[in-house]
Amino acid sequence: MLKINNLKAGIEDNQILKGINLEIKAGEVHAIMGPNGSGKSTLASVIAGKEEYEVEGGEIDFEGQDLLDLTPEERAHKGVFLSFQYPVEIPGISVSNFIKTSINERRKAAGLESMPAKNLLKMLKEKMELLSIDKGYLSRNMNEGFSGGEKKRNEIFQMAMLEPKLAILDETDSGLDIDALRIVANGVNKLRTKDNATVVITHYQRLLDYIIPDFVHVLYKGRIVKSGGKELALELEEKGYDWITKEADKQWA
């Protein structure tokens, strides 16, 4: 589904990603871990198409097309979803209105009519149940006055509504208490199918107790320095990152 090949990117003259290679197949869950400043969030932003990052080389093949040729909204239309680390507020726009616009813009791009209100309401109801969200939430303004946990849950709710092929969860666990974490993780698990893939970006092993990854990658100084199965995450939890980063530094020296 997704094949990243020697991706190099940064901000202005500061190269952050120094040659990322990663392949993700449908049905898989990949965890990307690594110390602060290793480039995890940059990778998520570059895949989603955030403009402030300059791509200096490489490609991001998504189902046979290079995402780098597409605008952020075109990437979204193709089924790429990013759960933001810091979701933004959009004052005056209700959650339901935002989601409706989002769904209908994607349908428009695909040459489809807007989703009939009846279907939309039915879908909203189903997904709200799935994520244990109460009704009043739909009429609240996008992220305005939301707690950290509510913001993250709102991200996963949008993910549930948009049914992306590839979902990237950027530090979805940060700022969540254990109950909120469980609800969010359960939601993500329920949304898993054999046709979609999930990338979980996280600093801690904690989230991976709930969302069990098929693969774990360690990102350090803009490169993936180690990949393995879910047991790698446990090893990191126990030993920290030092043993990997020291090894990498030695090699690069």
Added chain:
Amino acid sequence: MSEKRQQSEDKLLEKVTTTEYKYGFTTDIESDTIPKGLSEDVVRIISAKKNEPEWMLEYRLKAYRAWLEMEEPEWANINYTKPNYQEIIYYSAPKQKPVLDSLDDLDPEMKAMFDKLGISIGEQNKLANVAVDIVMDSVSVATSFKEKLGELGIIFCPISDAIQDHPELVQKYLGSVVPARDNFFSALNAAVFSDGSFCYIPKGVKCPMELSTYFRINEAGTGQFERTLLIADQGSQVSYLEGCTAPMRDENQLHAAVVELIAMDDANIKYSTVQNWYPGNAEGVGGVFNFVTKRGICYKNAKISWTQVETGSAITWKYPSCILKGDNSIGEFFSVAVTNNMQQNDTGTKMIHLGKNTKSTIIAKGISAGKSEGNYRGLVRISKGATNSRNFSQCDSLLMGDKCGAHTFPYIEVKNNSSKVEHEATTSKIGEDQIFYCNQRGIGTEAAIALIVNGYCKDVLNQLPMEFAVEAQKLLEISLEGSVG
């Protein structure tokens, strides 16, 4: 900022500046036009053309003489070349007899024009439940639903008809809220106005439909000076809406209107404006100069609510105001004012609290894009006798790009110590983060801006009658197409 981003911003800004004004066509309709220039004779000609009674001519002449001694105001934060008042045509009327028995008899050219403007003046209005009066150049050309309204005793007609048919009402109230000498433009209007709408709602009557006036400038070189007088008698209720457009012309066209509202005891007037005069081109050539005086007076327990969505005009100078004379009366002002390209506006309101326990609310939302300048200017005056009065003001500015400006000039005068005044103000920019967030959800940049702006204006748009709220939303989108910051 990265170079790439700068380029895309430039590209978008370029797009804004080339976005066309949709209503800029002209219509070829034969018209009866008098020579340009202003003099006592011109005032007399206008009055004679309208077969006006002597008192009306006297009113005009007095206003004209007052105007001669007045200076064009310069205190507003706008820059423009003052019009040459001798180069303007003060009267132009479509040749066809102005008021028709049936709208089906309308000149086909004119009908086509209204179709193009998206105004339905025929019987299909029954569905929309809107009665329309149409003023083209300076003359009312069609009024719908006159009879149906007449059954309830509601008078809704061109003001020129009201002068003939209801002189007692016109004579009593014309100039009672905005005296001719009030300011330079109100004096000019009083001298030369050729038409406008008149409305009277009798005691205790709740007007069953929206009343609406649609203003259109068509003829080149003409000024438009319309006069609206709306009287809501005791305990009555009415909702009124006006819309305005003009052709694209290289010259500046002058529009100096006066609107007077009278809300008697317990009456309720809701007055909404969607102003979309031609704003001029991207370089600031052409466009309408909009110098308008709007004011209402509230008697006991009465309420006046002004809602305006301002997207047009090269220059806007306008302060819809309320005089809260009666105890417990309420004044409201809800405004969205957009400026783009080279537009400038200086708009706001005045809330004059005279009665006890009077309340006013001001919600003003400014949006500036391109190289435009937006100004909010407002006065809240609470007099000594207006005990226990309250005002709440909120003035927000939203900036797009880094070449525009937004300014706020709030004046507050409170002369007693039992009243309460609150003022809140914010200035914000549409953030790149907000736009990227929307983009990531599949919402393109144009649609994202429309969404964010709509959210920002929601409190005001919610005040508009349903069918016009949708129109206003579309208009905002068109006005701001491509303006990302």
